[in-house]
Amino acid sequence: MARGAPALWSTLLGLPFVVVGGWLYVGQTTYPSVIGLPFAFFGAFVVGIGAYVHVVSPTEPRLSDGEELVEKRHPTQRVARVKIVVGLPLLVATIYLLFFTTVPYVYPTATFVVGLYAFSSGLYTYWTNSLTTYYVTTRRIIKEYRFLSLVRREIPREKIRGVQERKSAIEALVGLGNVLVASGGGRSLEIRMRNMERSESFADSIRNLVSES
Amino acid sequence: MKRSATRRNFLRAGVGGVLGGASLVGGVSRAVAADTVTLSGTVVAKSGAKVQNDEINTHWEDVYRNVRTDGDGYFEMEVPKNRNYTLSYYKADSRSDLEAAKNGAPHIYEFEGTFVGEEDKDIGELVLPEADIVDLRVLKPDGEPLMGAKPDYRYSGWGANPGRLSLNTDGYTVIDGASFTGLELADFGTAEVEPPAGDEYEDRTYKHQFSVDGPTEVVATVDSDGVEWSVGEADETTPKGTTTTTDETASDATSETTNRGTTPESTADSPTTREDPATATTQRGAQRGNRTNATRTTTAVESERGFFSNGPGKSDLEMLNDPFVLTVGGFVLSAAGIVHQLVRGY
Numbered sequence: 001m002a003r004g005a006p007a008l009w010s011t012l013l014g015l016p017f018v019v020v021g022g023w024l025y026v027g028q029t030t031y032p033s034v035i036g037l038p039f040a041f042f043g044a045f046v047v048g049i050g051a052y053v054h055v056v057s058p059t060e061p062r063l064s065d066g067e068e069l070v071e072k073r074h075p076t077q078r079v080a081r082v083k084i085v086v087g088l089p090l091l092v093a094t095i096y097l098l099f100f101t102t103v104p105y106v107y108p109t110a111t112f113v114v115g116l117y118a119f120s121s122g123l124y125t126y127w128t129n130s131l132t133t134y135y136v137t138t139r140r141i142i143k144e145y146r147f148l149s150l151v152r153r154e155i156p157r158e159k160i161r162g163v164q165e166r167k168s169a170i171e172a173l174v175g176l177g178n179v180l181v182a183s184g185g186g187r188s189l190e191i192r193m194r195n196m197e198r199s200e201s202f203a204d205s206i207r208n209l210v211s212e213s
Numbered sequence: 214m215k216r217s218a219t220r221r222n223f224l225r226a227g228v229g230g231v232l233g234g235a236s237l238v239g240g241v242s243r244a245v246a247a248d249t250v251t252l253s254g255t256v257v258a259k260s261g262a263k264v265q266n267d268e269i270n271t272h273w274e275d276v277y278r279n280v281r282t283d284g285d286g287y288f289e290m291e292v293p294k295n296r297n298y299t300l301s302y303y304k305a306d307s308r309s310d311l312e313a314a315k316n317g318a319p320h321i322y323e324f325e326g327t328f329v330g331e332e333d334k335d336i337g338e339l340v341l342p343e344a345d346i347v348d349l350r351v352l353k354p355d356g357e358p359l360m361g362a363k364p365d366y367r368y369s370g371w372g373a374n375p376g377r378l379s380l381n382t383d384g385y386t387v388i389d390g391a392s393f394t395g396l397e398l399a400d401f402g403t404a405e406v407e408p409p410a411g412d413e414y415e416d417r418t419y420k421h422q423f424s425v426d427g428p429t430e431v432v433a434t435v436d437s438d439g440v441e442w443s444v445g446e447a448d449e450t451t452p453k454g455t456t457t458t459t460d461e462t463a464s465d466a467t468s469e470t471t472n473r474g475t476t477p478e479s480t481a482d483s484p485t486t487r488e489d490p491a492t493a494t495t496q497r498g499a500q501r502g503n504r505t506n507a508t509r510t511t512t513a514v515e516s517e518r519g520f521f522s523n524g525p526g527k528s529d530l531e532m533l534n535d536p537f538v539l540t541v542g543g544f545v546l547s548a549a550g551i552v553h554q555l556v557r558g559y
Contacts, residue, residue, distance in 0.1 A: 032401070032424045035537045042544040049551070098536050105520045105539065112543050120547040124554050147555045 006130045010050015013084065013123065017043025020095060028099070046123065053127045053147075061135055061142050061152070071136040071205050075129040075195040076176060083122030090115025125195075134193050136205055141181050143191045153191055159183045160210050165203050179203045252329050253289035254336040256282055256302060259343050260317025268303040268310050270371070281305070294331055300324045301371045302341060304397070311377045313391035319344035320396045321368040344397035347423075348430040348447050349386040349404045358384025359435050361409030365418075368402050385453045394453045398425050406433045406440060413437055 021040025025033045063069065090111045097108035128145070135142040142154040161184035167177040177199030183189035196202055252271070256264045264286035270279040273296045280290045292298060302322040306312040311320060318341045327336050351362045364386040366373045373396060377389045385394040401424045408414030419440040423431055428447035433440050 032537070033426065035540065038537070038540040038544045042548060045548050049555075098539075105536075108536075109520075109539055112539060116543050116547050120551055124551045127551075127555060 005054070006127060007051045007054035009126070010053070010123075011047050014043040014046030014050065017046065019043075024099075049123075049127065053130050056131070056146060061137075061144070061154075063137060064139065066138075067140075068138045069135060070138060070209065071202060073134045073193070073196060073202055075132055075193070076197045077126055077129055078174060078176065078197075079195050080122045080126035080129060083118050083125060085122075087115045087117070087119030087122055091119060129195065134191075134196075134202075136202070136209060138209065141191055141206060141209075143193065155181055155183045155189055155191055157209055159189070160206070163203050163206050163210070165199055167199070179206070181206060248294055249291045250294050250329060250331070251289050251333040252292045252298065252327075252336070253287070253334070254300075254339050256286040256288070256339045256341060258316075258318040258341040260341075262316035262318040262341075264318065264341070266306060267312075268305040270301040270303065271298045273298055292329055294329060297326050297328050299326045300336075300339070301369075302339075303371075309374065309377055311374045311388055311396075313388045315346065315391075315393050315397060317343055318397065319368070319399045321366065321371050321373060321402075322399060323369040323371055342399040344399040345425055345428050346393070346395045346447060346449070347398045347402060347404075347425055347428075348395040348453065349406075350384045350430060350432045351380055351386070351406050352384050352432060352434050354434055354436050358382065359408065360384075362435065363407040364433075365405040365407075366396050366398065366402055367405065367420075368398060372405075381453070383453055395447070400425055404431045404433065404442075406435060408435050415439070 017039050021036040021038070021043060024036030024039060026036075094108045094112040094115055097103055097111060098105075128147075131147055132143070132145045135144070138157070140154045140156050141160065142152060144153075145151045160181060162182045164180040164182065165177055166180065171177055175197060176195050179193045179196060179199050179202055181191045181193070193199075193202070254269075256267065256269065258264055263284075264282055265284050267282045267286075268279050269282060269288045269290070270277060271290065271292065272278070273293070278290055278292070280288050282288045300323070302319070302324065303310045304312045304314065304316075304318055304320045306314075322341055322344075324339050327334070347366070349364045349366065351359045351364055353359045358380055360380060362380060363375060364378050364380060365375045366378075366386075378386055379389065381387050381394065386396070387394050388396065401422065404421050404423065405418050407418045410416070414435065414437060419433065419435070419442075421431065421433070421440075421442040421444075423429065423444045428449055430445055430447040432443045432445075434443070
């Protein structure tokens with residue numbers, strides 16, 4: 001089961017599309033009813049993927065004898081929330097401009113493109129964050145992601161060659177950071193942990209792990 | 214002396230200029246006349262209705278032209294070369310462009326545009342879709358008919374002949390002489406209502422777009438503040454007031470049949486009621502030339518939405534003038550992008 005309640009939140013985000021699609025299909029006569037279908041299908045898509053994300057998540061890594069879990073983290077959903085909050089008003093504006101005014105189509109198209117990009121990007125970030133987990137154990141660093149297939153990347157403690165922290169100005173303002181763990185074996189053995197709250201303490205726990213080895 | 218010579222030279226130059234200009238205009242006119250080709254086609258109705266003596270309109274820029282179909286639905290007209298043309302259809306009879314007949318063919322319809330190049334062009338068969346009755350009812354807030362209001366219909370900018378439409382005792386729109394209410398339209402349309410003249414109502418024309426998925430009833434409830442529109446399925450079993458029936462209602466489809474290959478009643482450059490959206494004030498009816506007595510002045514702006522601007526001009530981005538294309542395109546791209554990213558991994 002994924003963390004949080006992606007099924008609930010996805011349903012809350014997808015249902016308005018289904019409702020608008022239903023209204024366009026049966027509740028208005030100005031436009032052909034078929035125009036409600038793309039809205040309804042997109043809403044159903046959001047609800048469906050949310051339900052799938054809710055039930056699919058990586059299993060806990062199996063720890064070997066003597067191995068202990070030091071820290072377990074998920075990317076924060078703050079970035080996803082911001083994107084969705086930015087996108088939703090633009091999509092509402094699109095509905096208004098498209099169906100309740102007769103302004104040239106370029107205006108609803110512009111709000112639709114920007115709004116849908118922000119909203120979709122937010123949803124994607126929300127779902128991937130829900131499916132991503134970072135583990136620090138006494139012997140390795142693990143990043144797990146599962147949507148259809150499982151992707152598990154890990155770096156043994158003794159191969160860690162560097163821990164890098166990165167914060168953009170905006171990330172610093174909102175209290176987020178990225179931690180990059182490099183193995184010295186090239187990019188294929190890097191683990192990039194994004195959008196983490198209290199990234200300093202997480203980086204410190206990795207550094208402590210390295211210094212103990 | 215010197216002054217008279219100057220005057221003489223001026224007059225000679227003036228006369229020469231006028232003659233030269235006339236020659237130039239004549240030459241250009243002949244050149245334009247020779248620069249035309251024949252656009253022809255055959256209109257058939259999906260309902261099986263006979264498309265005979267009906268009116269085919271075309272326009273390019275601000276020039277309109279119309280001809281009638283012969284007994285086989287065939288028409289042809291002379292048009293300038295190398296232009297895009299929009300063709301519209303009016304279910305007409307020999308006396309009017311709005312026939313009081315209900316046969317499943319739309320009263321007004323617009324076909325897809327066509328380009329006519331250097332050669333004569335036969336665009337083949339143009340099919341009229343099945344149409345349904347669209348009743349337009351105009352009421353006061355108390356449910357009584359708003360007598361004196363002037364109803365009208367449009368399809369893609371092409372208007373019905375308002376001089377042939379009136380309200381019956383229940384407020385339903387009737388074609389003069391028809392034994393039924395409403396007009397037959399396919400796909401969609403625009404209802405228009407102009408309230409009675411006077412201080413009680415605003416001097417303007419109210420418009421409302423609607424789609425046609427079956428028998429449709431559009432009700433305009435007009436008061437001093439504006440209009441409230443409602444669109445629903447028409448109940449064809451309910452009596453719809455008294456309609457005026459005269460001997461003229463009989464379709465005279467058999468009269469004035471023309472032979473294939475001729476273009477009967479060709480009225481070159483005759484204007485039609487297609488509204489120019491860019492014109493804020495339109496004298497409808499007058500556009501119909503001598504075929505209608507209506508001379509109402511309205512303050513209507515036709516809402517023909519374009520991509521970059523509203524208006525009659527055809528744009529390269531015309532395909533985007535469809536909310537369905539926009540929404541399907543956007544949502545499909547978005548969903549595909551999300552799935553791709555989710556599958557690819559984080």
